[in-house]
Amino acid sequence: MFSRKRGGPKHVRPTDAPPSEALRHSLAADDEPPAPEHGPYDQRHAPSDVQRLDLGSLLIPAIEGVEVRVQANPDGVVEQVVLVDGESALQLGVFAAPRSEGIWNEVRDEIAEAMVADGVTAQESQGPYGIELTARVNTPDGPADLRFVGVDGPRWMVRALFQGRAAADRSSEGALGEVLSGLVVVRDDEARPVREALPLRLPKEMTEQVEQGEQQAGPPDGSTATNGQNLN
Template identity: 35%
Template sequence: MFRRRRHEQPEQQAAEAAVERQARESGPWDADEPHPEGDRVDLGGMRVSVSEGLDVQIAVAGDQPIGVVVLHGDSALQLHAFAAPKRGGLWDEVRTKLIASVKEAGGTVEVTEGSFGPELVGTIPGEAGTQAVRYVGVDGPRWFLRAVFSGKAAVDSAAAEPLEAVIRDVVVVRGEEPMAPEEPILLRIPGERHTGPAPSSAAQNPFKRGPEMTETR
């Protein structure tokens, strides 16, 4: 997905990328490519679909939003978007780092072929013993999306389907500013981009029904 061959002229790369975009039926999507309209919440660097039964939360470090957490039943999905080089993706490199990190922490992990290509499945130590985990990576044009499944969705394909659908509908907004590879793409909490009087409760909660946006610190 979004990969380019080496030794090709920019015109040929652009033409092949256009054909690939037309052929794809699902994302993750780049904000600059044609993609289906949908009920998504705008988080700045990421637009995430919302639907009945999903609880969408923002993970915050200090005052900075750093990722998105989507809860569904006994399962959770974490989403983080990063800048990537113009040529080549990050997933191969990140996957190698994750393998080393999991093993160093006393967990187990193996590479498998999943819905989005090569991914990692295994176990990591937790407060209540070991827990199952599944890492998915998607390389986009100048961005990389990392998804982490935990709970039932890490081991049960049926439980993972609603959360995989969220990944396929994500829109990544990379922006044009220079960024170092693996630098997090900035997110924002809905309703906090305005200055002046505090927005109304309707503006703070962009969902008409079902999911609720909360902060996870």
């Protein structure tokens, strides 16, 4: 799904939505433009007066009632980030991208193609961040709604996957929508292949929780640890 297609990148197409605020600011003139009105933010434009959970390449704003579930391997490398609010969930990922052009259009096409190959019909719609992708899939627990949102930034792309009520009805995003609009991406200076996942790590307080849990429960029986953290 995230492998580059043959024939080179197509990235931005004339019919696609304009660049996101984060990417547009990175392409502005030499004079430093004012900070964008909302995120996901590049680190240099992020408001400073916000409490956030530091996962390395992602800083997640603390929103009351939102639970952060992080899956990490024994070395503390984060493999999955899911936020839960009532009947809705938001899975976040952040990936390397070129500085001057976005990759969400290409990635979105490939997600849709993969769904069609699995017999699922995916539909495009216009959202606050540009073109989104929605679909209903069958799961062991019954039909489930999915909504993919992509945001291109300077040398990064955020992929957000809404599930549950917030996927079926965009107006029900609530606190999860606030999380996405307040997200901050910290892109390191290391040269990385396009679409490589940017490194995420457990913050110190969550690492300590994992260690305490392992001491109480004995040796782990798997290669990952799942932690629920309420930011408030």
